Amino acid sequence: QVQLVESGGGLVQPGGSLRLSCTVSGITFSIYGIGWWRQAPGKQREMVATIGRLIGPNYANFVKGRFVISRDNAKKTSYLQMNNLQPEDTAAYYCTMNDHWGQGTQVTVSS
Numbered sequence: 001q002v003q004l005v006e007s008g009g010g011l012v013q014p015g016g017s018l019r020l021s022c023t024v025s026g027i028t029f030s031i032y033g034i035g036w037w038r039q040a041p042g043k044q045r046e047m048v049a050t051i052g053r054l055i056g057p058n059y060a061n062f063v064k065g066r067f068v069i070s071r072d073n074a075k076k077t078s079y080l081q082m083n084n085l086q087p088e089d090t091a092a093y094y095c096t097m098n099d100h101w102g103q104g105t106q107v108t109v110s111s
Contacts, residue, residue: 002026005102006021006095009093014087018082020079022079034071036049048067069081078095090108
């Protein structure tokens, strides 16, 4: 059974940082790309960042220069380092691999 478990969300002030983690089990982590998506209330889910098996990272324009995606194949974990967070980044963040999704972790940016 494939499982993706996100963690690291929380409440942060504008300008702050968070690091999300996504740990994967039940699948050969190293051979698939992995992505982070987000969904704010009342909005469609949107891609935030992806990183492939051999392909470098790809970012949505709205996070370029602020977020960094990475992966550790030995730990079967992907990370999303989020810097200079803004209220518009408030959303549930999900990781996805090979059409499997995690349950999401909430990020709230507010003063």
